[in-house]
């Protein structure tokens with residue numbers, strides 16, 4: 001039995017439902033952020049992130065900084081690119097466009113390749129762009145939470161390494177870390193930025209990222225000072241390294257309670273093989289996509305190979321609107337999110353099926369949500 005107050009099940013693509021033990025970790029008594037107890041917890045948490053991102057290269061550098069997913073974009077844009085340098089953004093929706101805006105805000109010269117709605121830029125387009133000019137970085141949103149489109153990072157890294165090996169490869173993993181396979185070392189990624197509140201299952205408030213030794217060297221060898229104080233990786237690198245070495249260090253006060261929650265969430269994730277976790281998210285996704293097809297509905301990511309496994313963006317029937325269906329779902333104890341794409345936002349809803357709702361065999365969140373969707377659509381007058 002959950003110790004949480006009764007509440008509708010939060011099945012938006014983040015924040016997600018949290019495990020009791022994770023929430024209870026946040027009730028930890030107050031500690032000094034430089035005292036031995038917290039330093040040890042923070043250091044262990046950083047070390048565990050290496051396993052979560054599947055990197056054993058000692059040059060890889062984890063960061064956990066107060067903030068949210070967007071801070072990861074700022075870290076990339078202000079530290080890895082100098083004003084006037086070229087950045088190639090591969091966009092599959094709202095969040096890819098946001099990453100491009102963030103890079104532009106810090107002076108990068110941004111080229112964006114946008115996939116057709118529900119699809120992603122193809123390897124030949126990416127190869128062509130990389131041959132046309134030198135890019136300092138290429139960014140891809142691993143799962144764009146606005147569309148549920150999954151990017152094929154493995155193929156992307158193969159293309160970039162063949163055509164433009166100097167280009168740094170950065171993934172926005174906000175909606176993919178801890179639910180989609182990410183082989184940081186094997187694929188040769190240079191940065192993955194994420195946040196706690198999605199598949200990692202920790203309350204919002206942490207920017208969590210991993211950067212390669214190559215990315216760290218880029219930061220150290222900049223010609224210009226980055227136009228930031230708080231997001232300066234150069235300032236944070238020694239702090240993260242000291243914590244991991246269990247030495248107290250200070251640049252800006254971390255949140256001990258959130259770090260305790262993250263420690264619990266990542267410990268739970270790593271207690272089982274990651275492969276099992278990714279496979280379970282695939283199975284749940286298959287079940288959701290089949291139920292959607294059985295209802296006679298389509299998902300925004302049309303092709304199976306473009307479909308994320310921890311969320312589904314579902315086109316509503318023409319006769320049903322978002323303001324019709326979401327309150328009916330809420331009456332049945334289920335919260336989905338509305339659409340979030342400039343061209344099709346009013347036509348679909350988003351169902352997040354990640355973390356405890358997908359992994360905890362004691363929970364029936366997914367079955368309940370699918371039944372609630374069938375019933376809510378029927379109440380809206382829709383017949384499959």
Ligand SMILES: Cc1ncc(COP(=O)(O)O)c(C=O)c1O
Pocket residue numbers: 014068069070071095141143144145146172173174175195
């Ligand atoms: C793929 C993706 N990138 C970036 C962000 C921004 O993260 P945050 O809202 O935590 O700042 C989000 C938020 O949902 C996201 O889904």
